[in-house]
Amino acid sequence: MDKQKKYNECQKQISCSDCKSNISCEEWVAFVSLHNDKKSYAHFDKRISLEMPTIRQYVMNEQKIVTHSFYPFIHFTKTISRYRKKQKKQKKRELYYCSHLDRCVYQRYAFLLNQKYNEVVKKIGINDVAIAYRSDLGKKNNIAFAKMAFDAIRERKHCLVIVGDFTNFFDKLNHEYLKGMLCYLLDVEKLPQDYFAVYKNITRFASWDWELLVKQSGNSIKETGIRTKLNNQETLLTKSQFKQHTDSIVKNKNVYGIPQGSPISAVLSNVYMLNFDKEINDYVSKLNGTYMRYSDDFLIVLPYENEQEISNHKDFIFSQVDCIEGLELQKDKTSVYIFNNKQITKIERDETSKIEKKEISKIDYLGFIFDGIDIKLRPKSITKYYYRMRRKAKTIGRSNWKSPTGRNISAKNLYNIYSSGGEKQTFIDYAKRAKYKLKLNDAEADSLIKNHKQKIAHAIKDSTEK
16 A cells, blocks of 8 residues: 555545545556566666656656656657568558657556546447557457457358558547547546647657767767667767757657657557547447457458448448548558358459459458468468578677677577567467467468477578578
């Protein structure tokens, strides 16, 4: 109890068990326990965390937040590889990470908003819809959610399945619409000053390019191990360097977009989708269907009796998508399927001829493939695992198994990352859980689980020989 009162800055004389705020206070203690780490990256300020009493006091002081000066995010472009068996495609994603104190502020308000979000979705009957970025869903992960989705399809003799994905989700969120949804969530006409300060800085955010920072710190982006070198510093720039280069700060002047990667972005995305989730879920529930949304990916399962019902369902779903401010579907990741007689048929419409084409297919959702009977790991995930493992071994081999500081690197490090049984969960652990929970009928996954240690050994041998 003492810890709970201390963590919540509570001066009440009554015991926690007799207080109406007890559950909320317990949740804050649990949240801090899960988010009490100091991040290893260097930024414009020194490393801190919510574990520090002075920092908790600061982020819980509403007046401090009203006048808080946020640092620019550090921006970098991440190249994400899309893997196929004989080729690799690359996609660029703009990512941002905030300063250490800003991170703690965003964490506090993400916690508060998540609490309100959990209350509201239960009140309006959509608690089971959003399955990503929730604090009240226990230890469920996408294996459990994939099982729920595929079970919902299997339980019906025939059904319509729509899988959708929004284009550049976080980059498209409209600021005014987001503010309106926040007011709805908090049941206010105008955002409180502290919430508005957070909202203003996450929408009108400023950023500083990583490569420019490297140069301005007196280093070269081409230097081997430059990120590790700079992250070993207390701050990226000295105070004088920061003041000297403030013209490098870029502000978001658009009326849309929030930085992907901040501690509060995830819960804001769920808040943004409240109306859409309510409309779709009401429609689907009346028809004894299923609707699930994992961030910007959603899956809808609807029973049908005839072709006209299929058409009506599609028209309603896509009309609701068109009503979401700022967002649009990514066409190559949005598909319509029919499940009938344990078979998946994909329906594609040729916009030129206006003719629908039907072909036997599989549903790809949350990293798994379902063909109407069996579930398998997404093949691209397995290909990505092997590619990354071999690349890591090759990189270490090139450096003669030594770190940039000259420390010897043990082969055990590679096994810790790419095998199983260590302290941290790996892809192999994930594959094993999926095989058990989803009863995978997947020769590739079986081979991965059985032979991965030999593959790692071969990769180590190849890297050493070359």
